[in-house]
């Protein structure tokens with residue numbers, strides 16, 4: 611029997627655990643605040659940001675929403691970030707990626723106060739994570755750690771293959787997994803577009819984490835029996851339905867399910883966890899900024 615890992619259910623548990631921490635903040639007169647900045651008219655980005663705002667409302671985080679037209683001069687984005695850095699009601703800042711080509715994303719990420727960098731993308735926070743002293747774990751890798759724990763999958767001593775080397779998923783995921791400090795203790799192989807024989811690598815894995823953004827790249831024949839499969843892909847592919855698209859992962863679900871001992875679906879797997887861990891980081895940021903002791907789920 612293959613376990614289908616229910617990301618919506620685990621995310622709901624995280625959110626309900628967070629409400630205790632948010633109550634404790636409330637007792638101290640603190641309401642956590644998250645500012646989202648969307649500089650794009652891409653419908654997928656708009657959907658994600660809208661979902662994040664709804665999540666905030668549900669748990670009692672104040673959402674401050676900023677939408678800039680995609681032709682706004684870069685300086686206006688930078689000065690908005692400066693203002694948010696100065697705003698004491700804002701504990702977390704998320705600039706939705708990707709930003710338009712005329713904006714340098716590295717400049718934006720460096721501009722965010724590292725103490726408010728709830729994505730964990732600022733170089734100071736990347737450095738701390740690599741050094742084994744993470745302040746904010748990036749939301750997707752952190753969510754994947756929680757998903758694995760929810761089904762009692764141990765990473766210690768496991769052979770893990772991470773497919774994808776992005777700054778926001780592959781690299782931080784691999785880093786957390788090799789670390790003793792972060793509870794990983796796994797043997798990690800990071801694969802990417804120049805990997806010679808991907809299937810040979812994935813076939814020797816106990817856990818495969820697919821985060822490349824290529825629809826259904828990982829298929830069942832590339833997996834051994836009883837592999838744990840985590841699918842990070844959220845690819846919109848054209849479909850004959852009223853939306854005009856459907857969401858497809860980086861894993862071919864039906865064939866992979868036949869081999870896997872546990873697998874995350876798309877949608878309803880990693881995506882909801884990414885959003886839940888954003889709330890988690892925001893609550894942590896608020897507690898640290900306001901010097902309140904809380905327990906996090």
Ligand SMILES: Nc1nc(=O)c2c([nH]1)NC[C@@H]1CN(c3ccc(C(=O)N[C@@H](CCC(=O)O)C(=O)O)cc3)C=[N+]21
Nearest residue numbers: 657658705706707708729844877878879881882884885
């Ligand atoms: N600064 C920044 N931080 C991010 O964390 C960030 C970003 N930029 N840019 C884009 C990616 C993508 N991302 C997703 C989060 C949740 C879902 C999610 O909740 N997906 C739902 C379905 C969503 C739908 O229905 O379209 C699911 O998988 O069940 C998807 C994708 C965060 N990202």
